[in-house]
Structures are given as C-alpha cells and as structure tokens.
C-alpha cells in the first residue's frame with residue numbers, strides 16, 4: 573500500500589478528483605496554502621495498492637496543467653521618500669508536486 | 682516512531698480525540714473533504730511509539746462507527762424537456778480509514 | 791527525498807516560512823487544530839533532499855519558540871448546588887513537533 577500526496581492547483585482539483593473517483597480510487601482532499609505565493613491550493617491524499625500507483629500518477633499528470641503566474645515581489649523596508657517600482661516576476665507553477673510514501677499498515681474499520 | 686493518519690467521520694472525531702488524549706496520546710486534527718461524497722470529514726494525525734500503535738488502532742476502531750448514507754447521484758447533462766428522477770444510492774461509510782507510516786526521525790523542539 | 795511534517799504555533803508560522811522560502815525550500819501549509827487544547831495551529835509540509843533535512847530542522851528549531859500557556863481544565867459533570875473552582879494548569883507548548891518521513895518516489899509535473 574502506498575500513500576500518494578499530491579499538491580495541485582485548486583483549479584485542477586475538481587477534474588483530478590472526477591478522474592480518480594471514476595476509476596475507483598479513494599481520495600481525501602485538504603485545502604492548503606503555498607508557502608511561497610501564500611495562495612490557496614489543494615492537497616489530495618490517495619491511498620492505493622502498490623500496483624496502481626503508476627495509474628494514479630498518470631491521472632495526476634494528465635489532469636494538472638503547468639501555468640505561468642506573475643507575482644509582485646513584496647516591497648522592501650524603505651526610507652521615507654524612497655520610491656519602489658516592483659517588477660513582476662514570472663513564476664512557473666507546476667501542474668502537481670507528488671510524494672509517494674510507503675504505508676506500513678493499512679486498516680479500514 | 683510511527684505516524685498514524687486516520688480519516689474519520691466528523692461526528693466521531695470528538696469522541697475519538699477524548700479517548701486518545703485521555704490515554705496520553707498527542708494528535709493533530711485537519712478538516713478534510715471526502716473525494717467521493719465531497720462532504721467534510723476529519724483527518725487525525727497521531728505520532729506515537731511503535732509499541733503503542735496497536736492501542737491507537739483499537740481506540741480508533743472502537744470510537745468510529747460504520748454507517749450507511751444515501752446519496753443522490755449528480756444528474757447527467759440533459760436536453761431541455763428531459764426528466765430526471767434520481768435513485769438514491771446506498772454508500773457504506775467506514776468508521777475509519779487508517780494509514781500507519783514509518784517515521785525515520787522525530788524531533789520535538 | 792524526505793517529507794518533513796512540522797506542527798508549529800501559528801504565531802511562529804510566518805517567520806518559519808520566510809526563513810524556509812528565503813533559502814529556496816518549498817513548503818505547503820495547512821491550518822490544523824491541536825487535539826488537546828483544541829486551538830488552531832499550523833502544519834507545514836516540506837519535501838526536500840536527504841542532505842538538506844538537517845538544515846530544515848535547524849530552521850524550524852530556530853524559528854519556533856517554546857512557550858507556556860495556561861489552560862482551565864473542563865469542568866466535571868456536577869450536581870446542582872455544587873461549586874467548581876478550576877485551577878488553571880500550566881501547559882508547555884513546544885516550539886515544534888517534527889516528523890521526517892522517507893519519500894519513495896517524488897514527481898513534479
């Protein structure tokens with residue numbers, strides 16, 4: 573048994589879940605926040621048999637789309653009178669970041 | 682050290698926590714959502730010594746009760762004038778779904 | 791690859807994230823609740839290379855400060871006319887509780 577933990581863009585979460593559930597996978601969904609952009613995203617936990625992990629990863633890869641987002645960096649601490657003109661930086665947001673962890677024991681009561 | 686991750690019905694969470702805390706276990710609680718029913722449930726993280734895992738599992742099994750829930754499937758996309766009469770489906774919701782993961786290193790600062 | 795799961799006081803979360811992000815670490819943040827105090831706290835997931843785990847732990851230890859909190863125990867069930875004068879108990883809240891888990895497979899799509 574493996575636990576697949578996937579952090580995805582919230583816009584992709586619904587489509588991802590439809591695909592996973594449609595193929596009989598079970599999933600638990602958490603509303604999370606990205607440490608860098610401080611924006612909401614979605615973390616999905618999928619516990620599945622070892623032999624179905626590749627299929628879960630394929631579904632995630634196909635359901636989640638990389639995108640570019642523009643971010644204004646936070647202004648630095650400034651002296652009075654100083655001007656600050658931020659240059660937006662381009663950040664590539666991955667379709668998904670996925671961790672596969674081994675499950676030592678699985679119980680369903 | 683093991684990390685026990687248990688997904689339970691939110692109605693059972695308070696009783697489960699009372700039992701765990703009463704026996705000296707520590708727990709962290711997350712409000713989560715089921716991928717299938719899209720309803721709120723509760724995920725509990727319990728880090729504990731290897732020798733206390735069986736006790737944690739017993740407490741979870743005893744605190745969480747299977748139940749049957751009736752779900753109306755989502756209506757399909759329909760043409761104008763079509764009628765849709767959903768037949769509720771019976772879904773058995775487990776008392777708990779539990780993953781036990783090995784913890785390589787534990788620190789408490 | 792390791793997954794560092796750190797439960798910290800919400801007051802320390804912002805400073806912790808600034809330190810982690812400033813050094814190029816990636817993090818995902820979850821609003822969680824302590825099982826004992828039933829108060830909000832913050833859980834941070836940091837996936838990182840094996841060789842950078844010590845640095846992550848050092849950052850967590852330095853960013854998170856132990857503190858003492860006073861808690862009024864819940865009143866017991868009482869007979870009419872009984873008086874209850876709670877003695878606040880002192881609870882030491884750790885700077886951080888950290889679990890390091892092995893990641894069998896990591897993918898970034």
Ligand SMILES: Nc1ncnc2c1ncn2[C@@H]1O[C@@H]2COP(=O)(O)O[C@H]3[C@@H](O)[C@H](n4cnc5c(N)ncnc54)O[C@@H]3COP(=O)(O)O[C@H]2[C@H]1O
Pocket residue numbers: 579580605606607608609610611613663664665666667668669810811812813814815816817818819835836837838
């Ligand atoms: N310290 C840093 N310095 C410079 N750029 C940084 C950075 N941290 C993140 N970024 C960039 O900003 C994007 C959004 O990161 P955020 O932390 O908001 O949101 C992240 C985070 O919530 C999660 N994530 C990614 N890698 C992670 C990891 N190793 N551990 C925990 N969470 C991770 O997935 C979301 C998307 O990450 P992704 O890598 O695709 O995309 C990242 C990356 O392109």
Ligand SMILES: Nc1ncnc2c1ncn2[C@@H]1O[C@@H]2COP(=O)(O)O[C@H]3[C@@H](O)[C@H](n4cnc5c(N)ncnc54)O[C@@H]3COP(=O)(O)O[C@H]2[C@H]1O
Pocket residue numbers: 592593594595596597598599600601617618619620688689714715716717718719720722772773774775776777778
């Ligand atoms: N392997 C796993 N990985 C991650 N999380 C897991 C999991 N197994 C269970 N869970 C979590 O536990 C909740 C209860 O699952 P249970 O299997 O008892 O009860 C399930 C099951 O009887 C049924 N179900 C779930 N997924 C299904 C699917 N793909 N096809 C058919 N029935 C499904 O609906 C009930 C409620 O499911 P829901 O997703 O709303 O809520 C699930 C989900 O949040």
Ligand SMILES: Nc1ncnc2c1ncn2[C@@H]1O[C@@H]2COP(=O)(O)O[C@H]3[C@@H](O)[C@H](n4cnc5c(N)ncnc54)O[C@@H]3COP(=O)(O)O[C@H]2[C@H]1O
Pocket residue numbers: 701702703704705706707708709710726727728729797798823824825826827828829831881882883884885886887
């Ligand atoms: N092994 C573990 N597994 C999962 N999560 C863990 C954990 N150890 C700590 N945590 C998380 O970290 C928070 C702070 O725990 P700490 O042990 O520093 O500080 C704790 C500890 O001093 C005390 N405490 C917790 N559980 C207790 C219990 N069963 N009996 C007596 N004191 C307890 O109350 C403080 C606040 O606890 P709270 O549960 O509200 O919040 C906890 C919990 O959310």
